[in-house]
Every structure is written in structure tokens, then in C-alpha cells.
Amino acid sequence: MKYFFLSLIALSILVVGVFGFRGDKFSQAPIQVFPDMDDQDKVKAQTADSFFADGMGSRKPVTGTIPRNAEVGVMPVEFGAGRAGYYFDGKKEATFGNGLPDDLGIESEADMVGLLGRGEDMFNVHCAICHGKSGNGKGVVSHHLGKVGVGVPSLHNYPQETSPDGYIYEVISNGKGLMGGYKHNLPVRDRWAIVSYLRALQASAK
Ligand code: HEC
Secondary structure, X not given: OHHHHHHHHHHHHHHHHHHOOOOOOOOOOOOOOOOOOOOOOOOOOOOEOOOOOOOEOOOOOOOOOOOOOOOOOOOOOOOXXXXXXXXXXXXXXXXXXXXXXXXXXXXXXXXXXXXXXXHHHHHHHHOHHHHOOOOOOOOHHHHHHHXXXXXXXXXXXOOXXXXXXXXXXXXXXXXXXXXXXXXXXXXXHHHHHHHHHHXXXXXXXX
16 A cells, blocks of 8 residues: 555656646746756847947858859959960960960069969968979878879979960869869969969979
């Protein structure tokens, strides 16, 4: 009999515990045994928030943000997809040409210094890992590629006479053999900046 009452009490507590207060509203916050991530610092959409000076919780897109379906021509940087002409494909009358494209707008020594500086930065970011900082083909990756028999060429072997500027631009854009292309990563201007910097590396290696 004693066990019967004990079980009845336990059962009542269980039933009331599980079903007793369903749907009731409480003024106090519930006791959280395992808080998980119930309480987070966050901004709900379309609400005010004092964190920002303008008091708005939702932020506007950063200035210069481009919508995915933007019209051609609104891009602040040009990747040159589907466009023709020396600046975009490195070709002068169907063959690869030499010289800086007019579109780069290089008019003074300062412009050229700016272009070379940009070229240096971009070369060190994108190319030096394989071709080496001086372009001698002895980058970190080439050291390891060498172990599996893949050679990375020294860029000093590609002079203007046999490898015109437009050709180097083409290799940077679309890659060659085991080297991938950079036309999706590097805007047209940066690719030309690298070509210029590469010529400077070649000159200094002589
Ligand atoms: C992942 C390593 C790697 C990176 C990064 C890389 N290259 Fe290469 N590059 C190679 C390899 C390997 C070859 C040889 C390709 C072949 O002939 O099959 C090559 C070849 C070349 C050539 C010679 C093409 C020819 O006619 O034989 C040029 C020029 C060149 N790379 C320039 C660059 C420039 C500029 C960059 C930076 C934008 C760059 N590479 C980034 C691995 C790389």
C-alpha cells in the first residue's frame, strides 16, 4: 500500500510537471537548466539598436557594393569578361603585342611608380609562392613540386622579344599547363601591373 501511494505521488508530479502548465504565461523568465544559446546578443531584423550612431539595427550595404544582377559597366573594377582589345586580351591585330595599353592611363613617372608598386604587391601575393619573389622560379611551392617532378619556370626566361607583354598577360589571365588562370581573382589593371613588374624583375636580374 505504501508503495502504491508513493508511486501515485510520483506519477502525479510527473503528469503535472509535463502537462500541467502548458500554454500558461509567466512574468518571470523560466529557469534554464541548460541555457544552450537561448540568450544571445543579437539584433533582430528591422529593429532599433543603440549600438550604431544612427540607431538602426539593420545596416545598409557598404558603399560601392554591387548587386549580383548589376548592369555591365557599373563595376568599380574591370575583370574584362567577354571584352576585346589589347587592354582586355593582350592582342594587337590578332597577335600578342608589346607595350603598356593606353587604358592604364600612365602619363607621368608617378603613375608608373604607382603601377609598379601595385604590380609588386600583387606579384608577391599571387605569383611569388611558386615563381619566387625575384621571379627565379624558386618559390616555396616550386620546392615541393620539384619533389614530384613538376618544374616551375624562372620568369627571367620570358623576354619581350619571344614572350610579348600581351602573352604574359594572357598566361596570367588563363594560366598555362599546370598553372591556373587569374582572370577571376585579378582585375585587368592588376594583371597589367604584374606584367610591368615582371619586366622590372627581368631587367634587375640581368
Ligand atoms: C601554383 C603555382 C604557380 C603560381 C601561383 C603561378 N604560376 Fe606561373 N607557372 C607555374 C607553372 C607550373 C608553370 C609552367 C606551366 C607549363 O608550362 O606547363 C608556369 C608558367 C608561367 C609562365 C610561362 C608560360 C610559358 O609560356 O611557358 C609565366 C609567364 C608565368 N607562369 C607567370 C606567372 C605569374 C605572373 C603568376 C602570378 C599571377 C604566376 N605565374 C603564378 C606555376 C605557377
